[in-house]
Amino acid sequence: MNQPSAQGSDAAPYREGELALSADRMRQTGHRAVDLVVERLQDAARHPPHAVASPADLAGLLHEPLPEQGADLTALLEHLARDVLPLGIRFDHPRCFAFVPTTGNYPAVLADLLSSAFLSVPGAWLVGSGPTRVELTAVAWLRELLGLPDGWGGLFVSGGSVANLTALAAARDHRLAGVLADARLYCSTQAHPSIARAAHLLGLDRSQLTALEPDRAQRLDPRALAARLEADLAAGLRPFAVVATLGTTGTGAIDPLAELAGICRRHRLWLHADGAHGAAVALTDRGRELRRALGLADSLTIDPHKWLFQPYETGCVLVRDPELLKHTFRMARHHLDTGYLHPAEAQGDQINLDDYGPQQSRGLRALKLWLSLKTFGAAAFRRAVEHGLRLSDHAAARIAAHSELSLVTAPSVGILTFRYRPPGTIDPRTLDELQHTVSRAVCATGEAMLLTTRVHGRPVLRMCTINPATGPADIDATLDLVLAAGRSASRASED
Numbered sequence: 001m002n003q004p005s006a007q008g009s010d011a012a013p014y015r016e017g018e019l020a021l022s023a024d025r026m027r028q029t030g031h032r033a034v035d036l037v038v039e040r041l042q043d044a045a046r047h048p049p050h051a052v053a054s055p056a057d058l059a060g061l062l063h064e065p066l067p068e069q070g071a072d073l074t075a076l077l078e079h080l081a082r083d084v085l086p087l088g089i090r091f092d093h094p095r096c097f098a099f100v101p102t103t104g105n106y107p108a109v110l111a112d113l114l115s116s117a118f119l120s121v122p123g124a125w126l127v128g129s130g131p132t133r134v135e136l137t138a139v140a141w142l143r144e145l146l147g148l149p150d151g152w153g154g155l156f157v158s159g160g161s162v163a164n165l166t167a168l169a170a171a172r173d174h175r176l177a178g179v180l181a182d183a184r185l186y187c188s189t190q191a192h193p194s195i196a197r198a199a200h201l202l203g204l205d206r207s208q209l210t211a212l213e214p215d216r217a218q219r220l221d222p223r224a225l226a227a228r229l230e231a232d233l234a235a236g237l238r239p240f241a242v243v244a245t246l247g248t249t250g251t252g253a254i255d256p257l258a259e260l261a262g263i264c265r266r267h268r269l270w271l272h273a274d275g276a277h278g279a280a281v282a283l284t285d286r287g288r289e290l291r292r293a294l295g296l297a298d299s300l301t302i303d304p305h306k307w308l309f310q311p312y313e314t315g316c317v318l319v320r321d322p323e324l325l326k327h328t329f330r331m332a333r334h335h336l337d338t339g340y341l342h343p344a345e346a347q348g349d350q351i352n353l354d355d356y357g358p359q360q361s362r363g364l365r366a367l368k369l370w371l372s373l374k375t376f377g378a379a380a381f382r383r384a385v386e387h388g389l390r391l392s393d394h395a396a397a398r399i400a401a402h403s404e405l406s407l408v409t410a411p412s413v414g415i416l417t418f419r420y421r422p423p424g425t426i427d428p429r430t431l432d433e434l435q436h437t438v439s440r441a442v443c444a445t446g447e448a449m450l451l452t453t454r455v456h457g458r459p460v461l462r463m464c465t466i467n468p469a470t471g472p473a474d475i476d477a478t479l480d481l482v483l484a485a486g487r488s489a490s491r492a493s494e495d
């Protein structure tokens with residue numbers, strides 16, 4: 001019988017020159033990639049916090065024919081790091097205060113490298129027992145960091161949106177037993193849009209999501225909720241769950257979890273806490289009250305890719321009774337012909353994490369948190385969260401001390417809102433427009449990034465100070481830019 005030649009058409013394509021590189025090339029290109037990573041991580045402050053290109057420019061750069069033949073990997077890496085990947089917001093820039101700015105961390109970058117190389121899949125125990133154990137440990141550490149009671153468990157997902165969807169799917173199945181008619185889900189208008197999107201994906205129409213107006217402090221108002229529940233029950237509707245937001249994205253407001261838990265207990269409703277951003281405050285002394293209340297919820301979303309300094313996608317959903325996730329998601333519940341999966345069924349005390357969430361093949365997102373906690377220690381994370389709180393206090397004090405700045409919402413979970421107000425009288429519409437002008441002008445300097453949001457219907461400047469690369473001098477310099485932009489815009493409008 002003829003042996004296929006090593007380079008002939010029968011040769012396995014995973015070989016040098018086809019789908020693989022020589023060991024030397026892998027090392028060379030890998031070293032260059034690490035250099036690019038280190039430059040990126042060290043250079044954050046040396047570039048503007050925001051770079052954007054037009055769709056036409058980017059089409060010119062990237063819209064190209066399918067590459068039939070390969071090209072030099074080092075040149076490709078350089079191209080990406082120089083021309084493509086920097087286009088966007090640099091969330092790790094110390095003067096980036098937009099959305100939820102945070103650094104990643106280097107061990108987490110290496111974690112992604114390793115888990116890619118090892119094709120780690122914490123899905124079925126048979127497929128990835130080591131990766132599964134890493135994820136279970138990372139979940140347990142997260143539970144401990146947040147002070148959640150024993151028994152809570154869960155899994156890593158892409159981010160807060162999928163964590164909310166996963167928890168609410170379990171809530172729907174547990175509380176509604178398959179009947180969606182007249183079901184009602186409650187949150188405040190300040191909840192994240194991923195809640196409304198989850199409701200839609202779970203088969204609820206828009207009338208089945210009740211978004212209540214918040215109180216003056218932008219929190220879900222327990223009295224308004226209780227009244228609405230009574231009315232809905234009297235009308236024969238079927239309330240099944242409430243979403244409390246722990247740190248609304250706009251102003252950082254924390255819904256009163258303990259009071260909401262009392263109402264949910266009375267009405268046998270599932271209480272989901274969306275702490276994607278704000279739950280991390282439970283790591284600190286100031287978050288003690290929240291820490292005590294967290295365990296009153298039935299489920300919790302936390303995004304380590306926000307205030308636990310991880311790269312994307314590192315989200316986590318935690319549930320008081322993880323078996324309820326299994327009830328919704330376990331493969332066997334969704335029987336088609338799964339004969340090929342039988343060899344991968346969990347035996348004895350093995351755990352198949354693909355039974356607890358919507359993905360079967362899943363990346364080892366947990367390794368990022370695991371490796372960075374092991375490298376730096378939990379105390380470093382607690383200090384970094386504290387630092388974000390102190391920065392927002394510092395910003396608030398500077399704003400309060402200046403006659404042309406006024407604080408609109410006090411710092412909460414590292415978020416505050418304020419307005420620039422020129423001396424003298426100014427009509428409300430001009431003052432509103434001025435906030436947008438100031439934001440645009442500050443961003444245009446290329447030195448800082450500060451965006452707007454709305455509070456009680458009026459535009460305000462919003463600052464999120466949780467970036468561990470930011471210091472008080474960055475806050476001061478940014479507020480100076482606000483003052484300069486505000487004065488210049490006010491002068492221009494007088495001319």
Ligand SMILES: Cc1ncc(COP(=O)(O)O)c(C=O)c1O
Pocket residue numbers: 100158159160161162192194245247248249274275276277303315
């Ligand atoms: C409170 C809250 N929930 C959910 C999300 C969605 O998280 P992700 O973007 O990770 O899906 C966000 C994002 O900012 C958020 O602030």
